[in-house]
Amino acid sequence: MLFSIEVNNNIITAQRGETILECLNRNGIFVPTLCHIEGYSPTGACRICVVEVEGRPDLIPSCSHPVEEWMHIKTHSPRVIRARKAIAEMLLSNHPDDCLFCERNGNCELQKLSIDLNLREKRFTGKKIALKNDYASASIMREPSKCILCGRCIRLCETEQEVAAVDFIGRGNQMTIGTSYNHGLSLKNCHQCGQCILICPTGALSEQQHISKVQDVLHKPNQHLVAQFSPALSASLGENFGLKPGKVADNLIVAALSKIGFSKIFDNGVGCDLNIIENAALLANRIREGETMPLFTSCCPSWVHYAETFHPEILPHLSSVLSPQQIMSVLIKWIYAKEEGWEVEDVYTVGLMPCTAKKYEIIRQEMLMNDLYITDAVLTTRELAKFIRLYGIDINNIEPLLPHQPFHIRSTAAKLFGVSGGVTEAILRTVYYMLTGNECSPLTISELRTSNLSKFYTIQAGKYSVRAAVVSSMHQAEKLLQEIEVGKINLDFVEVMACPGGCINGGGQKIGTRQKELKMRSKSIYDIDERENIRVAHKNPIVTELYQKYFGAPLSQKAIEFLHKRKLEKKLEGNEQIL
Numbered sequence: 001m002l003f004s005i006e007v008n009n010n011i012i013t014a015q016r017g018e019t020i021l022e023c024l025n026r027n028g029i030f031v032p033t034l035c036h037i038e039g040y041s042p043t044g045a046c047r048i049c050v051v052e053v054e055g056r057p058d059l060i061p062s063c064s065h066p067v068e069e070w071m072h073i074k075t076h077s078p079r080v081i082r083a084r085k086a087i088a089e090m091l092l093s094n095h096p097d098d099c100l101f102c103e104r105n106g107n108c109e110l111q112k113l114s115i116d117l118n119l120r121e122k123r124f125t126g127k128k129i130a131l132k133n134d135y136a137s138a139s140i141m142r143e144p145s146k147c148i149l150c151g152r153c154i155r156l157c158e159t160e161q162e163v164a165a166v167d168f169i170g171r172g173n174q175m176t177i178g179t180s181y182n183h184g185l186s187l188k189n190c191h192q193c194g195q196c197i198l199i200c201p202t203g204a205l206s207e208q209q210h211i212s213k214v215q216d217v218l219h220k221p222n223q224h225l226v227a228q229f230s231p232a233l234s235a236s237l238g239e240n241f242g243l244k245p246g247k248v249a250d251n252l253i254v255a256a257l258s259k260i261g262f263s264k265i266f267d268n269g270v271g272c273d274l275n276i277i278e279n280a281a282l283l284a285n286r287i288r289e290g291e292t293m294p295l296f297t298s299c300c301p302s303w304v305h306y307a308e309t310f311h312p313e314i315l316p317h318l319s320s321v322l323s324p325q326q327i328m329s330v331l332i333k334w335i336y337a338k339e340e341g342w343e344v345e346d347v348y349t350v351g352l353m354p355c356t357a358k359k360y361e362i363i364r365q366e367m368l369m370n371d372l373y374i375t376d377a378v379l380t381t382r383e384l385a386k387f388i389r390l391y392g393i394d395i396n397n398i399e400p401l402l403p404h405q406p407f408h409i410r411s412t413a414a415k416l417f418g419v420s421g422g423v424t425e426a427i428l429r430t431v432y433y434m435l436t437g438n439e440c441s442p443l444t445i446s447e448l449r450t451s452n453l454s455k456f457y458t459i460q461a462g463k464y465s466v467r468a469a470v471v472s473s474m475h476q477a478e479k480l481l482q483e484i485e486v487g488k489i490n491l492d493f494v495e496v497m498a499c500p501g502g503c504i505n506g507g508g509q510k511i512g513t514r515q516k517e518l519k520m521r522s523k524s525i526y527d528i529d530e531r532e533n534i535r536v537a538h539k540n541p542i543v544t545e546l547y548q549k550y551f552g553a554p555l556s557q558k559a560i561e562f563l564h565k566r567k568l569e570k571k572l573e574g575n576e577q578i579l
């Protein structure tokens, strides 16, 4: 139901049930917020969003108060502005004041707030609490002294990621954000998805940077610096340089990194295609043998960690196939390098990923091959943008270059890995082929292309029904696991991604991404799939050649040796028939 209210002496339309903040925003009136998260129930913790309501003695937080018919509101009266300034000044009073060196300099909500409120002097100087930085995690770095206690990370981690890896600790002015026993953000519960980085208004949370590691190698003689980029990174990097969201940056990445001095830059599509084929072969075997528990994907390292920590009972059903990043690095170090006559020790592989957890994936114990790391460093989308700027490359004015050979052909199914549902769509295409000997038609599965966090689809492949589910966020994964456990649902295949919407919304992506931009990123990936000719992994000629020359057949001993995880293989003992 619509009604009118008065705001700043103007009449605007309000909707019953919405908050004052929602009503103001819908009418183009901006009120600052800090603790507010869109779609979450409000806590009213920071009070920066206060407004003056005629007849009310106190200022009221607009994010948590419903709009009512009788209201006359002032959003920027002298009293309101005074109150907001005082809140911001208190937050800044014990802030470290090292904005120039902060990861979020220029993209910090606290900085923006002080600019918007025209704060020009430091009136209060609070006692600075010496809080140690937390470097315990392979992917996430915490700087608690920059925390403004908005609580956003706590709510997100608990509700979306299910783990509550961080919480308020201490009381009064000693209160801070910490971990269990204040032991650092360890692997005990945090699965390193990086979603908390995206939601943090300040520089209190950021990724563990690999930029200097890569720089060190760049200037070393006799080192071959080889990069590979993922589909979701390619569809979002351009936004960091003012390009249209979803603009596919494959050729710009190759051009930029070639100028910087990388030896080779590959699209990791061949890695995706091999992942599709090996997973499809695992799934086809399970279906033919009538196994009941579904096969779970393993390309999201956050999900793998969550399953290992909280659901060890499903590990025998977790795919043993390496992620596309790791497959690609195996190809680079143990196949391509040999063909080039390079010593494998002289090859340094860099994953360009939308994901913070990939930094953890590369140092997992089973990710060593012949005592060498398969992938040596990971740059997130944010780090890659910084890296390109650091080397003075004007991405808007460079001549694009095609991804390097010999991994220059990929299917469009490989590109679908960037979006939640895409891995399933890609694998179902190949599994259909494996089960029937025919190509499935149509190839597009629109049911898996919605922005829902939980999606289901059954494909009839000859005499077999293949029942698939797709979930993104650990909350949705947990809900589905419980349904599977109580027998409410029977499935053959489950795709899980920790980041809502998949890698296009990964923890390493641009901070401040809006829903509209996410849609444009996925649209550009779907457009590639509709536009190009090779739409299934098993038709990629480079992949066919790799099987002919090196791996023999999907799930062959050689394929297992190169394309599957060692540790998980062991856990598959007793299930050898799958292979």
Ligand code: SF4
Residues within 6 Å of the ligand: 140, 156, 157, 161, 163, 164, 165, 166, 189, 190, 191, 192, 193, 194, 195, 196, 197
């Ligand atoms: S990285 Fe993910 S799991 Fe870890 S604290 Fe942040 S939101 Fe929670």
Ligand code: SF4
Residues within 6 Å of the ligand: 146, 147, 148, 149, 150, 151, 152, 153, 154, 177, 199, 200, 201, 202, 204, 205
């Ligand atoms: S770490 Fe960031 S998101 Fe979490 S409470 Fe502090 S400022 Fe808020």
Ligand code: FES
Residues within 6 Å of the ligand: 032, 033, 034, 035, 036, 043, 044, 045, 046, 047, 048, 049, 050, 061, 062, 063, 064
């Ligand atoms: S944004 Fe409303 S109280 Fe924090």
